[in-house]
Amino acid sequence: MKLLRTASAGKDDSGDCLVTVSPAEGVSLDYRGANREIFAQRTRNLVEEVLKEKSVDGAAVVIDDHGAIKITIRARLETALERAAKEGAGA
């Protein structure tokens, strides 16, 4: 999967997260949220897992976490990636 543009998915609501992905050289993660230190490793592992599954080599990932569980972060990240890779979609 090749990212073509910046795209987001999710919300700033409690129990949710807002994920933004952009095309980049290599992988970077900017993980924000009140409990970022506790969940940093969990989230990094999850992001790496999803990027590997989707064969994404280059992505800048920003996650604003408002208490989302792993299932939610995965769903939002997958949607953001698919939106960013969609041919012919707007910016």
Add this chain to the structure above:
Amino acid sequence: MRASRSMLYIPGDSPKMIQNSPYFGADSILLDLEDAIAMAEKDSARRVVSTFLRNFDFGDLTVIVRINGADTEFFEDDIKEIIPCRPYAVRIPKCSSPEDVLLADRKIAECERRNGIPVGTVKIHAMIETALGLERAFAIASACPRVGALTIGGQDFTADMGVQKTKEGTELFYARCRIVAAAHAAGVEAYDTVWADIDDPEGLYKESKEIVTLGFTGKACIHPSQIEMIHKAFQPSEKELRKAVKIVTAAEEAERNGKGVIAVDGKMVDAPIVARSQHLLELAKMYGMEVAQI
């Protein structure tokens, strides 16, 4: 599947509500991809729902997904992504003919085959939301074995009829009766529409009692606070249970003795009455009522 008295609608893009759903006390939940979701968020909601279905432990909850109708661009994608996750059923909106159901049945079957799932695993709950659909309710309910329930969409139905939806529900009386009868004739369940005013629990209780009387097997709701009133309305009385115990006991004895006809308290009892009595005893278990003590 256990009896579903309450079906709580949860928007498909509300992960917090979905993760809390086992604690609300509903018998089943309806994860909504249709009306509750903005057009631009259909893909996101669909992914939240499918990811939860694959990875989350819903416990005893029966999970149903309301997908978008066949007249929308989202229908096929909903089926492709949701069916492999094996929800108990998908609720199909605006079923106005048996063909609407058969189209969904065909698409779901194709998807089940592609994913190595036994054909027929995922049930269809057909929503009746138009006058035309109501006229064809029995044909819709019996269109294929995959149909497990008929449901009435009160807002859309009254809009189609060009009338106001009221708390009294006079405008839905005929439709409710017709849907319950069609569902019963086809051997499927019947679920009532939502009570929209979350600040009027007494109104909800009154309406719930009425739809229990009509023969509905369950009622949809839009807020966790509504679950208790719906369950209260479905609770069988001790008098009903005493009679049900007598009927089921007599039926079991007749079966052991190879008798086809039974009488209880001097009245003939036939198979539908035995089935209803068994259903009441099953309901009693859900309330923790000690049937043996009755």
